[in-house]
Structures are given as C-alpha cells and as structure tokens.
Amino acid sequence: MxxxxxxxxxxxxxxxxxxxxxxxxxxxxxxxxxxxxxxxxxxxxxxxxxxxxxxxxxxxxxxxxxxxxxxxxxxxxxxxxxxxxxxxxxxxxxxxxxxxxxxxxxxxxxxxxxxxxVPVESESTDIKPHGFGQYLEVQETSGEKLTLNTAENPVLLFSPSCSACEKALNKVMEQDADGTKWKLVLSSSKEKDIKKANELLKRIGYTGTLYTYDWHGSVPIVIYTDENDSTIVSHSVDKTIPLL
CATH class of the missing domain: 1.20.1440 (de novo design (two linked rop proteins))
Structure with a gap:
C-alpha cells in the first residue's frame, strides 16, 4: 500500500x-x-x-x-x-x-x-449568551429601517454562502414559503451579499420579504421570544417549525 x-x-x-x-x-x-x-x-x-x-x-x-x-x-x-x-x-x-x-x-x-x-454540537444547540432581545432592528433591502418583534414571528438569520442555511431555508419554506409567519434576515447589508441572497431566494422559490442585519457570527440561527418573554437564539431550525 x-x-x-x-x-x-x-x-x-x-x-x-x-x-x-x-x-x-x-x-x-x-x-x-x-x-x-x-x-x-x-x-x-x-x-x-x-x-x-x-x-x-x-x-x-x-x-x-x-x-x-x-x-x-x-x-x-x-x-x-x-x-x-x-x-x-x-x-x-x-x-x-x-x-x-x-x-x-x-x-x-x-x-x-x-x-x-462552527456551532458546538451538544444536547442543546441554543446560543448563550447571545445579546439579542425581543426586538430586532433591521433594514429592508431598500434601506428603510424597521423593528421586528420576535415574540410575534421567529427570525431566521442566514447567509447565501452557507450551504447549511439553504437547507434551513428549505425546511422552513415547506411550512410557509412566503414568510408570513416568520421573518427572513440576511446577515449582511452589503449590496453584493443582497444580490447573492436574492439569486438564491429566487432559485428556491421564496416569495416573502428579505431584511438585512449585520451579524458576523455563525449562521443559520433562529431567534424567537417565548411565552415567558425569554429570547431564544438557536442553531436548530427545527425549533422554528412548531412556531409556524
């Protein structure tokens, strides 16, 4: 040999x-x-x-x-x-x-x-501490600022360069393809990244609104606030499915 x-x-x-x-x-x-x-x-x-x-x-x-x-x-x-x-x-x-x-x-x-x-594999995929709260200040791709309430709709933060993100997107879109019950947020506000994200979303058939938020940590992550007013940030997109 x-x-x-x-x-x-x-x-x-x-x-x-x-x-x-x-x-x-x-x-x-x-x-x-x-x-x-x-x-x-x-x-x-x-x-x-x-x-x-x-x-x-x-x-x-x-x-x-x-x-x-x-x-x-x-x-x-x-x-x-x-x-x-x-x-x-x-x-x-x-x-x-x-x-x-x-x-x-x-x-x-x-x-x-x-x-x-890379997220650490453990029994829990939750991120602690995470620095996020119930309200997330984001931008539309046009540049207009607005606030998302993660108690009303879970947020999926993603990058178009991440293959795990595309799999997460497909999972959530099986439940809601137009983003009425969840919010999709790109982890960058740069024009080149917005362009790549739009190309990806067009290819997989997402018809909802895309927001941006500058985040330099690992993705995908799901952000939501539970009934106890605790904001949860997790790498597990499966946690989003029951919320839709």
Whole structure:
C-alpha cells in the first residue's frame, strides 16, 4: 500500500464533500479541482507539491472567508479534511522540520477558526449568551429601517454562502414559503451579499420579504421570544417549525 494513500483518500473526500454539499459556484468548483489535483499528486508520489497545494487550499479558503466576511461551515469542514491530508504527508517531506512547524501552525489556526464559527454540537444547540432581545432592528433591502418583534414571528438569520442555511431555508419554506409567519434576515447589508441572497431566494422559490442585519457570527440561527418573554437564539431550525 502506498504510504501516501491516506492523504489521497482525504483529499478525495474533501473534494467529494464540497461537490455534494457546497454551493454551486466558481470558487467551489476551483476548490474541488484543487483537491483532485492534490490527490493526483499524492498518487504519483509527488508529496511535496501535494503538501504545498493542501496548505494553499486551506489558506485561500480562510483568506476568502475573512475578506468576504462569510462564515462557511461547509468550507471549514472540507478544510479540516485537507488539513488531515497535509498532516499525513508531513513525515514524507524533505524539509521535515519546517513542514512540522507549518502543520502545527495551520492546525492551531484551523482550531480557532472552527471554534469561533462552527456551532458546538451538544444536547442543546441554543446560543448563550447571545445579546439579542425581543426586538430586532433591521433594514429592508431598500434601506428603510424597521423593528421586528420576535415574540410575534421567529427570525431566521442566514447567509447565501452557507450551504447549511439553504437547507434551513428549505425546511422552513415547506411550512410557509412566503414568510408570513416568520421573518427572513440576511446577515449582511452589503449590496453584493443582497444580490447573492436574492439569486438564491429566487432559485428556491421564496416569495416573502428579505431584511438585512449585520451579524458576523455563525449562521443559520433562529431567534424567537417565548411565552415567558425569554429570547431564544438557536442553531436548530427545527425549533422554528412548531412556531409556524
């Protein structure tokens, strides 16, 4: 069995994962191609190029997320698979000590990226503390400001660059496709993000109103105020369904 087989399989897994769960756009396509190229390099025992390629894929992913101010959980999961492939390749590098240092640094960077973005899996997906209250100050895409009452309608905060958000949207839309019983809020007021959101909503058939609210945390999140006047913020969109 080739010594690079684990890395080959991990690169392939990252590419397949992105292709299946990622948003269909040019960046995702290039990332899938990059994973395939790295996998091919490991098969041909060109481990140094595969190692550098893996580090480059992770770095570009994190930089793009920072520049675009987009927290992509799907991307981070793929980055974690790529990092595992890079770590597996580390012992086979001619520049062993620098490779060990780079792998360690990238592992620390990925750890903090995942901790600050990906929801922690537990029995409860509620976020505490969250800083939200019953009333949420938002804007319509025209720029007009208004206040949403989360005791009257639950709010779903999302990003068009997040594949988990699209799944959450589809779940809620099965109950109410035009947003009469819930409110849809984009986690950015930037024109480019509004454009991407409108394209996504048109594609999946949402016919309600889109609001914006600048939020730099992980998405999707559901915000609602219960009968005890407690405002709940959760990563679980399933909590919204009984409220509709």
């Amino acid at each position: 080739p010594s690079s087989l684990p890395s080959t399989l991990l690169f392939l897994s990252a590419g397949i994962f992105l292709a299946i769960t990622g948003t269909l756009d040019a960046i995702t396509f290039l990332a899938v191609i990059g994973c395939a190229v790295c996998s091919l390099l490991t098969i041909t025992e060109r481990t140094e190029l595969a190692y550098i390629g893996g580090l480059a894929l992770i770095s570009i992913s994190l930089i793009l997320q920072a520049v675009l101010e987009s927290k992509c959980i799907t991307c981070l999961k793929a980055d974690t698979l790529i990092l595992a492939a890079v770590i597996c390749l580390t012992p086979f590098q001619n520049f062993k000590l620098p490779a060990q240092i780079m792998s360690a640094v990238m592992s620390v960077v990925m750890f903090f990226a995942v901790v600050t973005v």
